[in-house]
Amino acid sequence: MPVRDAVRRLVAERALAINPANKRLLVPSLTADRLEQLSLARLWVEPELAARAAARADTGLVRQLQAIDADLDEALRLGDVDRYMAANHAFHFALYERADAEILLAMAGGLWLQIGPFMRVVFGRVGADVLVADRHAEAIEAVKAGDADGARRAIAADLSEGMDKMRLAVEAAA
Known part of the structure; x- marks a missing residue:
């Protein structure tokens, strides 16, 4: 029963789909239109979470973000896409959880469920070399300063650059 409930939740979050012909589960295709909608939604929600988090930040959050970012940088140095993906998610959600905005946080989580598998495929295909530019240091400095x-600008730029890389990969595959 727990697996069935998890699958229902993933279908409701649009991270999975059910093929009506044979009832098999599938990951929805990442089309240019779907990517554009996900990008737009992320740009509406995630920068606001970052702004709210910056207003509630303390030195503990700053240290946590710095440690995660150091791990992310090490993953990039090693070309370890899996480690990069885990650290990138940890960075964003450590920040977003501080926002104290459960509705926006749930929305961000749902968006990451939809985009995450595609990020892994795209960045796994093109390698960690294209991932070196992020705006995490800028976000940390903004958080540190309250x-x-x-913070809103840094996260918006970080998302835009990452989604642009994904868009180019989707267009190249088409």
Whole structure:
């Protein structure tokens, strides 16, 4: 029963789909239109979470983000895409959880469920070399300063650059 419930949740979150012809589970295709919608939704939700988190930040959060970012940088240095993906997720959600905005956090989680598998495939295919530019250091500095607008801008830029890389990969595959 727990597996059935998990599958239902993933279908409801649109991370999985059920083929009506044979009832098999599948990951929805990442089309240019779907990617555009996911990108737009992430840009509406995630920068706001970052801004709210910056207003509630303390030195513990700053240290946590710095440690995660150091691990992310090490993953990049080693070309370890799996480690990069885990650290990137940990960075974003450590920040977002501090926002104290459960509705927005749930929305961000659902968006990551939908985009995560495609990020893994795309970045696994192109390698960690294209991942070196992120805006995490800028976000950390904004959080450290309690600068909500700076955190919003840094995360928006981080998302835009990452989604642009995914868009180019989707277009190249088409």
